[in-house]
Amino acid sequence: EDQVTQSPEALRLQEGESSSLNCSYTVSGLRGLFWYRQDPGKGPEFLFTLYSAGEEKEKERLKATLTKKESFLHITAPKPEDSATYLCAVQPSGTYKYIFGTGTRLKVLA
Amino acid sequence: GAVVSQHPSRVICKSGTSVKIECRSLDFQATTMFWYRQFPKQSLMLMATSNEGSKATYEQGVEKDKFLINHASLTLSTLTVTSAHPEDSSFYICSARRTVQSYEQYFGPGTRLTVT
Numbered sequence: 557e558d559q560v561t562q563s564p565e566a567l568r569l570q571e572g573e574s575s576s577l578n579c580s581y582t583v584s585g586l587r588g589l590f591w592y593r594q595d596p597g598k599g600p601e602f603l604f605t606l607y608s609a610g611e612e613k614e615k616e617r618l619k620a621t622l623t624k625k626e627s628f629l630h631i632t633a634p635k636p637e638d639s640a641t642y643l644c645a646v647q648p649s650g651t652y653k654y655i656f657g658t659g660t661r662l663k664v665l666a
Numbered sequence: 667g668a669v670v671s672q673h674p675s676r677v678i679c680k681s682g683t684s685v686k687i688e689c690r691s692l693d694f695q696a697t698t699m700f701w702y703r704q705f706p707k708q709s710l711m712l713m714a715t716s717n718e719g720s721k722a723t724y725e726q727g728v729e730k731d732k733f734l735i736n737h738a739s740l741t742l743s744t745l746t747v748t749s750a751h752p753e754d755s756s757f758y759i760c761s762a763r764r765t766v767q768s769y770e771q772y773f774g775p776g777t778r779l780t781v782t
Contacts, residue, residue: 588769599759599773600710602668643709647769652698654771656709 558583558648562657569634569664577629577642577660585649589627591620592643594659600643603629634664667693670762672774679750680782687745687777689760695740696762700771701733704757716743750781 559582569575581589588607592600604613606622613620617638619630629642641661645654669692679685689699698717702710714735716722722735732754734746743762747754757778761771 590770592773597757597776597778599670599672599761599776602770602772605770652763652769653700653712653715654710658709661707 558646558655560644560646560655560657562642562644562660564660565658566661567663569631569662571635571664571666572633574630574632574634576631577662578626579629579644579657580626581644581646581655582625583646583648583655587647587649587651589622590645590647590654591627591629592645594641594643596641603642631662634662636664636666638662639664668764668770668772669693670696670760670772670774672760672777674777675775676778676780678780678782681751682749684746684748685750685779687747687758687760687779689743689745689762689774691741691762691764691772694762694764696743697740697765697768698763699737699743700761700763701735701743701745702759702761704759704776710759713745747779750779752781755779755781 561580563578591603594600604620609624617632621628641659643659644657671690673688701713713728714722714724716737718740724730737743759776761773
């Protein structure tokens with residue numbers, strides 16, 4: 557069964573304290589893995605798409621990486637405005653549907 | 667680019683009435699649109715997938731007669747919650763996929779439905 561697991565469930569960081577969020581997945585075939593940011597009461601905001609193992613994408617303080625089993629979202633020197641829930645979704649081969657993980661709630665303290 | 671809007675952002679209705687939620691892709695034509703439901707502190711649950719001019723495909727456990735989806739054009743999809751009950755209260759979010767070659771989904775801001 558296709559499955560996506562995110563860890564940790566919640567994370568509190570001091571401003572400037574770098575860390576990584578994990579997204580582990582089990583799918584029969586991977587078409588793509590997607591990272592989104594969601595602020596409370598809003599829809600998810602697209603961050604990255606990763607297609608194959610070894611691929612990396614960067615945007616400001618965020619860097620996403622992909623292996624055959626998992627993806628990491630690295631946050632370097634985070635700021636309070638990076639506080640949000642980060643969602644990982646995988647798209648199995650043969651479908652356009654996403655399977656979402658349960659998200660990591662990140663809180664960055666000033 | 668890739669902006670998706672939803673209307674209304676919040677709606678309160680009485681039990682037994684119907685509510686329509688609109689989802690529009692503002693700067694692109696959406697090959698496929700998706701409707702999700704999200705409960706507090708939970709992830710998104712896919713309700714249905716719709717392609718322009720075709721009947722929507724509903725996920726297991728989602729009542730198609732209760733959640734009516736119409737995808738009349740490449741920029742507009744609507745979700746109608748019929749005979750709403752308090753248990754239908756939730757955050758409803760739509761997303762759109764841009765082209766046949768594109769796999770990313772772009773999400774709307776969501777609609778908070780409260781049924782009293």
